Amino acid sequence: MADPSAHVSRWRDLDKLLLRPGNLVGPNFEPGPELRDDLRAYVRVLVVGAGGLGCELLKDLALSGFRNLEVIDMDTIEVSNLNRQFLFRLQDVGKPKAEVAATCVMERVSGVNIVPHFCRIEDKDLEFYSDFNIIALGLDSIEARSYINAVACSFLEYDSEDNPCEETIKPMVDGGTEGFKGHARVILPGVTPCFECTIWLFPPQVKFPLCTLAETPRTPAHCIEYAHLIKWNEAHVGKSFDADDPEHMQWVYSEAVKRAELFGITGVTYSLTQGVVKNIIPAIASTNAIISAACALEALKIATGCSKTLSNYLTYNGLEGLHTKVTEFVKDKDCLVCGPGILIELDASISLQKFIELIGEHPRLLLSKPSITHHGKNLYMQAPPVLEEMTRSNLQLPLFELMGKLPKDIIHATGMTCVNGKKMSCLRKLRVMFKGIVDGVADMDTAGGA
Known part of the structure; x- marks a missing residue:
């Protein structure tokens, strides 16, 4: 027979937020055990991405009382993932990230149901995304964030006075990490700035002079970019490079290794090739954990109203000491994505x-x-x-x-x-x-x- 005290202990910290009133709660917050039950029964959350941040998000959401979760990711597990994507083991290499992550969390958190989707985000239609109450992003590319942002904003409707209709707002919680730095943000389409409203926050991608790549490469990144930008076009005339195609990435890696050997340069690896081509800075497990915790808390606030949500962009920097800051950005009224259309x-x-x-x-x-x-x-x-x-x-x-x-x-x-x-x-x-x-x-x- 199950110990009833175990159930009380499991949700003790959650109950402190959901069972009693406070000064920072949302306008519609009504404390009580029904709120916890409704969270588990009716709230559906989609986690986009099952990498370092996505693994943490799935675990944190499951442990925060969310029962109905789904996760979508198009990648398979690589050996280089294992140092920070803690849901995966050596025997999982080659398997879909979404499927392994879902199974792992369900085995460790009783009562949670996670449906995995091993596919591209573009493969799902709008109806699929419309079924979720909250979308949580654990992505590593601007393009993927931009696409999901546009999908969520597509559900938004405006009244005759161009005010957003509350029932059509699809909340998003976006997290991102780069080494010891990270951010967490809340996007309420039509209310807060969407991803496109603040696209200028992302710095321009570092570009190397083509003359350096072609004549005097000095670093592993130079060799990789030579294979990516110059050698690919020479060998594949008229064929576009797809950074999400493992065969394309393997070809660039192989050519970069040859280039590096020719000039006596060391340090070209497959994971570095991915990072340079996709402009990805290697992730650190502790940063992922911190940012995921912030995102999961914001999802809980949105779902229950137990506190006012982040307003609206949190930055974290643990490179030298510790620095966090919350900045309130303003919605672009002429935004092509979250505006009236x-x-x-x-x-x-x-x-x-x-x-x-x-x-x-x-x-x-x-x-x-x-x-x-x-x-x-x-x-x-x-x-x-x-x-x-x-x-x-x-x-x-x-x-x-x-x-x-x-x-x-x-x-x-x-x-x-x-x-x-x-x-x-x-x-x-x-x-x-x-x-x-x-x-x-x-x-x-x-x-x-x-």
């Missing part, structure tokens, strides 16, 4: 094909090969081929009819754009308004065009 006025006769061409030329969008969705329905998908074939017939139909003959509504476009000279996937929200509508019926005599 770009307004596009169209004639009711315009076809979906013409609409796709227009947004590709729009100066604030410049989306190439966009896929179009409307309230979760695929109007046209560029990929995979089976979906492209299924939705191809919609291209010649009027967009007005495909949208249910609504005079105005929200459409989402997913495509490729160029940021700082680098192509990346992005999602944009568009407010489409049709001209020539009389009593909900299109005047089809109106000429097409924007």
Whole structure:
């Protein structure tokens, strides 16, 4: 028979936050045991990334009373991960990170259910992300953060006065670490600045002069960048390098080793190759633990209202002594991602094909090969081929009819754009308004065009 005191002891610290009132609680906070039960029964959290920070997040959330967790990660476990990604063991090398991390936490924390997803974040549709109450990010790339940020902001709706509708806000908690430095931030789309509002916080990537790479390499990083930027294009004409493809990364590593041997340079490793190509600074386990704890606490605040949330960006620096600081950044009212959406006025006769061409030329969008969705329905998908074939017939139909003959509504476009000279996937929200509508019926005599 189970010892009832064990259950009390397990949630003792959590109960101190949830069972009694306080001066810093949220406006809707009502202390009581029901709050703890609701947290475990109804709150669903998605952890994006199962690396050093993601492993800590899964463990901390499970131990903080969250029962319904899911984790998504496209990587498999490597030997170099084992020094800081503590859920993994040597026998796990080669296995999907998400699956191993989920199994490990469920074995150690009774009652928690974690569903793993071994795939790219772009492989999931909007409906998948809409099912979660909170999204926690443990990512190591700007591109991935930007994509998830756009997905969360796509659910946001505004009223007639351009105020965000509270029930459509999808909270995010974002953590990041670089060596002894880290950050934790709370993103409430439409309320606090989103990731794109503060994209300027990220320093520009270090770039080496091509003449140094080609003629006088002096460091392992020079050899790696030579293989990445010069040798790849020479050997793979017309083929783009994919930093997330293990075969591509292995090729760059092999070429970098040859380059280093030619110039008598030591220190080229596979993990360093990944770090240089992806601009990743090696992680430190203690920093991951500190930042994860901050993120898990913010997720608990959001879910229960037991305290006011972080406002809104915490930085940590343990390089020399210890320094932490909270900065309140301001939302960009003209943000393309978390704002009300770009307004596009169209004639009711315009076809979906013409609409796709227009947004590709729009100066604030410049989306190439966009896929179009409307309230979760695929109007046209560029990929995979089976979906492209299924939705191809919609291209010649009027967009007005495909949208249910609504005079105005929200459409989402997913495509490729160029940021700082680098192509990346992005999602944009568009407010489409049709001209020539009389009593909900299109005047089809109106000429097409924007």
